[in-house]
Amino acid sequence: MSQVTILDVSLRDGSHAVRHAFTEAQVRAAAKGLNAAGVRYFEVSHGDGLGGSSLQYGLSATDELKLIEAAASECTNSDVSVLLIPGIGTKQDLQNAVTAGAKMVRVATHVTEADVAAQHIQLGRELGLKTVGFLMMAHMAPVEKVVEQAKLFESYGAEVVYVTDSAGAMLPQDVTVRVEALRDALTCDIGFHAHNNLSMAMANTVAAVQAGATFIDGSMRALGAGAGNTQTEVMVSVLEKYGYATGIDLYKLLDVATDVIAPIMQQPQEITAGSLVLGHAGVYSSFLLHAQKAAQQFGVDERDILMTLGNMKAVGGQEDLIYEVAQQLQRA
Amino acid sequence: MSQVTILDVSLRDGSHAVRHAFTEAQVRAAAKGLNAAGVRYFEVSHGDGLGGSSLQYGLSATDELKLIEAAASECTNSDVSVLLIPGIGTKQDLQNAVTAGAKMVRVATHVTEADVAAQHIQLGRELGLKTVGFLMMAHMAPVEKVVEQAKLFESYGAEVVYVTDSAGAMLPQDVTVRVEALRDALTCDIGFHAHNNLSMAMANTVAAVQAGATFIDGSMRALGAGAGNTQTEVMVSVLEKYGYATGIDLYKLLDVATDVIAPIMQQPQEITAGSLVLGHAGVYSSFLLHAQKAAQQFGVDERDILMTLGNMKAVGGQEDLIYEVAQQLQRA
Structure with a gap:
């Protein structure tokens, strides 16, 4: 049975959906549950990554370093990831996150701008982190461009490169061609991150895994920006039906989704007219x-x-x- | 461009999700919008079909004949469908629905029990209705059994036979093999009805259309039993991306979803732990x-x-x- 590594982004992409109002107690409870369920990585940061707390991107109710620290203190099996968008987060932010207990960094750029991430990827490696490149809005670039940019990430030292469907605009074939091309061109691991604006997040996730992606993002109850992400607990069930192992205890994960995440949600993760049009048009939320x-x-x-x-x-x-x-x- | 006929079930499958509390004003507003948006058929009945209002299945707040009448009075382009489950609804119920303005009947049975529907299908034809057979829980029977039962429906006079994924338990290949087999074995049209318990309703719908189904169910805001149905307004966008024409004005449909359906909803159409387990196990809700x-x-x-x-x-x-x-x- 092939193994897929799941990274849960409820506590980072979900930050958008709760207007960056996560509390230490909420993060601690979710982290404890994710760790117990056997989720290998989960991400904790402002929705726009380290340093995102600002008037422009929305102020965090709680200092993200406190949230990272709370999450890391619950980990015995899992590791905490942080997102860093160069220009929003700084190298100092990353060093502080490591002090707080982060073990993975995902450096995110627009799909055509990987070159702004060189120093951050290098710093991630120097700090001993699992280091990931994250190509956002990947539907906007043709396959060759995605490959070119992914190779840049790999050359800087990224151990995983993600195809990121930020606008939820992809269909399965869009995912397949991109992941297969990276699979052929890179030696590092390939990841995939979906949004559900076209109600295709799960199908796109299956397409990514079948094309060779081994790192997959999801969020519990789909808690995330816009129409939300691939729903982690549903993905565990679906991947199992397709013959992939996630190492996750489904019942324990369902308990976290029901008992910890659902009560935090400020509104359900529906596909509204607004998020559908964003996905249909393929533009930034x-x-x-x-x-x-x-x-x-x-x-x-x-x-x-x-x-x-x-x-x-x-x-x-x-x-x-x-x-x-x-x-x-x-x-x- | 191939044409797909959309049947919206918000006002029937959605009846479950609002505990059968639809009012005449709500149904009238939705019907007016669906008619204006160019949706060819939409269904109005108790969630369990004609005659479903009962202590066992849940009492309707408003007599379904009044709802059918209100809906039919708004139709200039669309036609009103009713669902009939033999044993719950009777032939008299169907005659009353026709008097109220119904133009289509869908006679629904468990996937192995089409033979109980012979009289109802025949009556539908005699009454001049568009007449449909609806094979529920179609994931539970092997392909040959589905074909055998669909042929029975066709022999009784059904003009369309549906593959119905009542438990939301199917994956795209399950849909593909069933629809393709019916396509080869029948001369009538093939339909498909999805539920979203595994977050696969949209992908399954695309698989059905690609395999030759020409009648497809959806509900606005996914309003339906369990995790809800394929979301009609999202489907219009997705089918267009795949090169299929629905004849539906997306903006007008979005307005109905936002202005009429969303305010009616008693809870969002999320995939809860309960509906995931039902879909994973493939059992009745x-x-x-x-x-x-x-x-x-x-x-x-x-x-x-x-x-x-x-x-x-x-x-x-x-x-x-x-x-x-x-x-x-x-x-x-």
Whole structure:
């Protein structure tokens, strides 16, 4: 039976879904349960990674270092991962996270910008961490570009490179071609991270594993940004049906999902009209609020704005474009 | 572009999720929206079909004939379907539904019991209805059995035969082999109805369409029994990405989902521990409550009871078995 390593992101991607309001007690309870259930890694950070707590990205209710420390103190089998987006988090943030007990770092960049991560990957290795490169919005780049960028990550020292479907915009064949290409081009491990905007997170996860990915992200009750992630406890059941071993005790994981995560949730992880349109268009979830404002200002449909941005392959940082698109739609 | 006919079951399968409390005003608003969005058929009945309102299956807050009438009065493009489970609904119920405005009947039986439906299918045709056979719990029978039973439906006069994954227990290959076999063996149309207990409803739906199904069920916001159905508005987006036409205006459908269905929901359509275990074990959702009672009585884990029942291929009507299994687990 092939082995798949599960990384649970409830305490990091889920941070978005609870407006960064995790408490130490909540994180401790979830960490204790994940450790007991045999989940190899789980991630604890602000939703936008180390240092994300800010007016721009949302203030954390509790210092993330305290949360990392609480989580790490519960680990006897599991290890705590942290996410680091260069430009948001710093090398100092990473050193502090290691002091707090982190054993893995995932350095995340836009799919075409792996080169900004070289120092952070190198530092991760120097600090003795399991070190991972995380290519976000991977649906936006053609396969050759994904391979090129993944090779950069590997050359810096990444031990795993992730294909990350940040917008939940991929279909299984999109996952298959990317993971297979990395499988052929790299010697390190391949990971996959899904969002459920098109209700395809689980099918995409199965496609990734069948194509050779061995590190897979999920979150309990799907707690994560937008429509949420692949639901970890469901994935354990589904992967087992496909003949893959996760080493996770399903009943124990179900208990954490039901007793610890469900009560924390501020709203259910549904596919709303907003998250569907984001997934359909394949644009950043941070565009939604701007599109709503621009739609009101110019008297156009926010969905048309998002669809247009998707066709233009707009990326984060191009928020001004949203208002230009709205104006053009008004004229048209 | 191939055409797929969508049948929305929010107002029938969704009846379970709102404890059969739909009001005339709610049904009218949803019907108006579905008709405007171009959804060809939508179903209105008690969750367990015509005549389901009872202490055993749950009392309807509003007489279903009034709901059917309200829905039908809003239809200029769409047609109203009703579900009929022989033994729960009667031929008289069907005649009354037709008087109220129903234009389609779906006669539902357990996957091995199509023969109980002969008279009802024949009556549907006599009444001039679009007439459909609906094979529930289709994962429990091998492909040859599904084909045999579907042929019975066709011989009675069914114009469409559905493969129905009542427990949300199927994976895409389970769907593919069943739909392809029916495609080869029947001349009538093939339909598919999914539940999302394993987070595979959308992938299973795509598999069904690719294998030749042309009638597909969905529900807005996934409102339905257990973990809910394939989410209709998401399906419209996904099928379009796969190159299938649904004839549905996505924006109009999103408006119904957001403005009419979401406010009606009593709880979100999440995959809870209970619905996951039902899907994993592949057993009737009505077993859950009995399993919980039996677990308490015999001091065993309800999940072990359900998994054992799944392995035994227990079917509805065998509720006594649940307590026997609990007792055996206690002894073991």
